[in-house]
Amino acid sequence: QSALTQPPSASGSPGQSVTISCTGTSSDVGGYNYVSWYQQHPGKAPKVMIYEVSKRPSGVPDRFSGSKSGNTASLTVSGLQAEDEADYYCTSYAGSNNLVFGGGTKLTVL
Amino acid sequence: QVQLRESGPGLVKPSQTLSLTCTVSGGSISSGAYYWSWIRQHPGKGLEWIGYIYFTGSTSYNPSLKSRVIISVDTSKNQFSLKLSSVTAADTAVYYCARDDLEDYYMDVWGRGTTVTVSS
Numbered sequence: 642q643s644a645l646t647q648p649p650s651a652s653g654s655p656g657q658s659v660t661i662s663c664t665g666t667s668s669d670v671g672g673y674n675y676v677s678w679y680q681q682h683p684g685k686a687p688k689v690m691i692y693e694v695s696k697r698p699s700g701v702p703d704r705f706s707g708s709k710s711g712n713t714a715s716l717t718v719s720g721l722q723a724e725d726e727a728d729y730y731c732t733s734y735a736g737s738n739n740l741v742f743g744g745g746t747k748l749t750v751l
Numbered sequence: 752q753v754q755l756r757e758s759g760p761g762l763v764k765p766s767q768t769l770s771l772t773c774t775v776s777g778g779s780i781s782s783g784a785y786y787w788s789w790i791r792q793h794p795g796k797g798l799e800w801i802g803y804i805y806f807t808g809s810t811s812y813n814p815s816l817k818s819r820v821i822i823s824v825d826t827s828k829n830q831f832s833l834k835l836s837s838v839t840a841a842d843t844a845v846y847y848c849a850r851d852d853l854e855d856y857y858m859d860v861w862g863r864g865t866t867v868t869v870s871s
Contacts, residue, residue, distance in 0.1 A: 644797070677857035679798070686847060686864055687798065692857035730798050734856040738803075738811035742790075745797040 645670065645731055645743035652749040653721045661746045663714040663731030669741055671712035675734035678707060678716045681745075682727045690729075691716060718748070726750040753778035755848050755862035763842075763869050769835040773848030773862060780829045781806040786851035787831045788858060789822060791844040799844075803851055804831055838869045 646664040653659035663670065663678075670676055676694045679687035689698055691707035694714060704719045714733070718725050731743040759771035773787070780787060786803040793799070802812035804822045812820050816835070824831040835842060845866050849858035 673856075675856040677855075679858075681798075686861040687858070688861070689857050689859055692852070692859075693855050696855075698859065732798075732800070732857070739813065740788075740800040740803075740851075740856060742798045742800055 643741070645733060645741055647729075647731060647743040647746045649744070650747045650749065652751055653718075654751045655721050655723065657721050658717060658719045659721060659748065660715050660717045661729055661731075661748065663716070663733075663743045665712050665714075665733055665735075665741070667712060669733040669735040670709065670714050672736065673734045674709070676707065676709060676714040677732050678705075679730045679732070680725075680727045681730065687730065721750050723750050753850060753860050755850065755860060757846060757848050757862045757865040759865060759867070761866055761868060763838055763867060764871050765839055765869055766837055769833070769838050769842060769867055769869070771833045771846055771848075771865065771867070773831050773833075775829045775831075775850075780824065780831065781826045784853050786811075786853055787822075787824065788849045788851045789833045790847045790849055790858070792847070792864075793841075793844045801833065801835075801846075805853075840869050843867065843869045 678691040681687040694709045695707040735741045788803040789801040804810045819836045821834040845864040847864045848862045850860040
């Protein structure tokens with residue numbers, strides 16, 4: 642299984658919206674609605690922000706939203722805030738009880 | 752509130768076996784609603800799923816690591832463990848344990864991570 646493809650970097654100014662893509666195949670992203678997104682600040686453990694493509698765990702601001710079209714999933718952060726600056730990783734179920742991560746995207750708040 | 756904590760040697764020699772344990776507190780590893788996962792992160796790089804175990808002992812591993820990985824569970828101690836054999840410098844990473852939702856395949860609780868360096 643190959644890693645999911647994410648852009649290495651993304652950026653936006655405070656208050657703006659930014660979307661991060663996560664491209665896989667019909668064997669992972671396109672085949673299942675089990676895409677999740679994680680936020681990781683430097684030196685910290687990842688934190689789940691979105692699961693099952695578009696669901697937000699309790700406590701995650703509604704500025705974070707997820708979607709999927711075909712083999713590509715997306716994470717949108719609206720109303721960017723300074724604390725949103727972090728690395729973001731997508732992951733997908735890939736069949737046969739396997740999971741695959743994306744390479745990660747560094748989000749910079751300008 | 753469930754918490755996970757990784758423990759084990761921070762330095763392993765090449766060709767030896769890396770052994771880590773994750774201790775679960777605040778909840779039972781035998782609850783049946785979760786898989787228990789290991790994930791690693793190479794220095795400055797992205798996350799890599801290693802594998803997971805169910806409390807019954809059923810496992811699933813990343814195909815790229817499958818030949819070298821064993822994940823086991825000790826329900827009496829509320830712990831699960833990772834063994835990675837024949838390590839090289841390429842196995843130097845931060846190793847995380849995490850709780851993985853059984854139905855929705857996402858990791859909702861993570862340990863703080865432990866750094867393992869492979870070096871002679």
